[in-house]
Amino acid sequence: MLVLLIIIILLGILFKVYERVVPVPGVAAFDPKSKKERGETVLLDVRDYDMASKDPVEGSVHLPFAYIKRYVHKIEKKEIVLIVSDQLSLNLSVRFLKRKGFKITGYNKRESIEWTKKQESINQNIEGQTTK
Numbered sequence: 172m173l174v175l176l177i178i179i180i181l182l183g184i185l186f187k188v189y190e191r192v193v194p195v196p197g198v199a200a201f202d203p204k205s206k207k208e209r210g211e212t213v214l215l216d217v218r219d220y221d222m223a224s225k226d227p228v229e230g231s232v233h234l235p236f237a238y239i240k241r242y243v244h245k246i247e248k249k250e251i252v253l254i255v256s257d258q259l260s261l262n263l264s265v266r267f268l269k270r271k272g273f274k275i276t277g278y279n280k281r282e283s284i285e286w287t288k289k290q291e292s293i294n295q296n297i298e299g300q301t302t303k
Contacts, residue, residue: 194258195265201252201277212276213247216254217264226281228254236260243271253278 214231216223223233231254234242251273255261257280265275 190266191259191262193262195262195269195275198253198261198265198275199277201279212250212252214254215246215251215264217260218254218256218281222256222281223254228279228281236264239264239267243268246273248273250274250276252276255280256282 214228216228216231216233217236217239218233219235219237220233223235232246234246246268251268253261253264253275255264255278261278261280265278268275
């Protein structure tokens with residue numbers, strides 16, 4: 172009986188890890204600036220308020236992932252392109268919205284501006300060291 176309980180707990184943990192880590196197939200990267208595919212799509216920004224206010228995406232509907240369950244009924248039933256900050260929020264958002272019947276056609280990963288500047292600085296330092 173104890174072994175069965177441990178197996179059930181381990182399967183639950185594995186499922187949660189799978190949901191968070193394993194990428195969802197069939198969702199391609201998308202450039203939100205391209206106007207050609209935006210006619211029948213909704214740009215849904217699931218980043219937190221702080222990140223979205225520092226780097227807004229024109230024409231997007233901002234609904235942080237933490238509020239999706241509460242306000243999923245307000246999302247238009249069109250194809251969705253997600254604006255995310257990291258792979259975790261992409262995986263969780265896609266899986267949740269697909270379970271609710273939405274079609275996710277793409278995503279755009281936008282890291283924080285501070286993180287991008289830090290990465291550029293590190294890359295410049297590395298390039299400077301390799302040229303010496």
